Amino acid sequence: MIAATFALLLSLPLLVWVAAMFDRIGAGRGRVVMAPLQNGAALLLRPNTETEAPDQLNRLLAPGWYLALALVGLSVVPFAPGVVASDIATGLVLWGACEALTVVVVFLHGWSPNSPLPLIGAYRYVAIGLPAMLLSMFVLIGAALPAQSLSVAEVVEAQRDLWNVVRQPLGLPLFMALGLAITLRGPFDFAEGAELAGGASAEESGPALAAWRFARAAMLVAFSAMAATAFLGGYLGPVLPGPAWLLLKTLAVMAAAVAAGRFFARMPPARMLTFLWVVLLPLSFANLALVGVEALP
């Protein structure tokens, strides 16, 4: 348990760096490998922006909470049989709590500067983030059903014969929607869109912005590891050791999330809201019904 925690803390910065590299491939945002470090260092040297009458405490803490939620979410992912940082029987529920609190943290991040554009971004994000999170819970219940357990380790073991991505093909694509929403990217980036001049982060600069971007990339790592575990068999795989398989699958999901963020256009918030409630949520119910019928003895 302690070894797993250390492994997690040591590997997270490297994976965040990789996530930042993925974001820069083919985007024309500087040299792929070194640019994340250079940009991060440059941000650390710049001053933070002051706004009029902000909520100082929440403004200061929001990036820290975001990072903490990514870490707690990542901690339920087992690296190998029996090797997991937080070994609790309700790991999937804990991950769900992290998702829900992420919506709160992004809202506070946009609300606390007391400035119009971040506030609009925050409200828009809540309207879209809550149904996206709701949908992911039904999808995760689907992943838990074959294992008959809410423990993430059991969910992995239940995929020894057949990965969930094959057994319940709707699961992973629907879960990706949640991933895009909690990492504020692409079609679900209603918080920090360019049309709001950065939205929830419009007033941020300097170390605060660097911390927020780091936390956002860490959340992408946590989401990718969770998706790889719940749907792609986690550490299961031939020849290579378990952690290596988990790493490869995590990187694959991460690349897919970055690509999906670039490929799909963002709809107007009202249309996206309708799409979420009328199309994606019923699809997640259909997925759950399918899994339930399959799991019947």
Place this chain on the structure above:
Amino acid sequence: MIDALFLTLSALAIWSGWRVFRVDSMVRASFLLMVSFIAVGLIAVLLAAPYIGIATIFMMAVEMMVMALFMVMFMMNPAGLNPMVMVHQHRFAVVAGIVAFAGLTAAALLSDLPSRPVPESAEVVRALGHELLGPSMLIFETAGVTLLATMIGAVVLSARSGRYGDSDAGSVPPGLTPGGEPAGRKPDDGRGRPHHHGGQ
């Protein structure tokens, strides 16, 4: 260790619960209440109820987020970052608070609480599931359907579109004094709408 955690979390729950009534903004009040509930949820985890504890955190995060949003949408003074007074009915609230505190304290101190430590191997989540979908199913399903009906009703009532047209058609702002003239700009044509909004 567990005692220290319990005392810390209890103190956090009480402190943030008290702060709910001392801050001057709906958003701050909602999230302080959320912190209070999170502390209570973690205490439930300490009490070997992992599902109930973590589900409390999960539900409260969503609930308080929705509450903050609806407060800002529907209140006359949303008090995002603008100050407002958060307490009403002072005397009644003080009496109700004291009575509730005394009652709950008496119940906790006077009742004979069972002492049955949960064995390490007990499958508490499974047992809870069997209880919810077994003997207690009727209670929980009734509560669930009632809540769902309430939510649908709230959405229908607050929606702008309605059977007889948009809900804000022909509405006038409330008066500045009780029963006084509507606030805001005076309509020019006497039909309750300024000219530049007309054309229907």
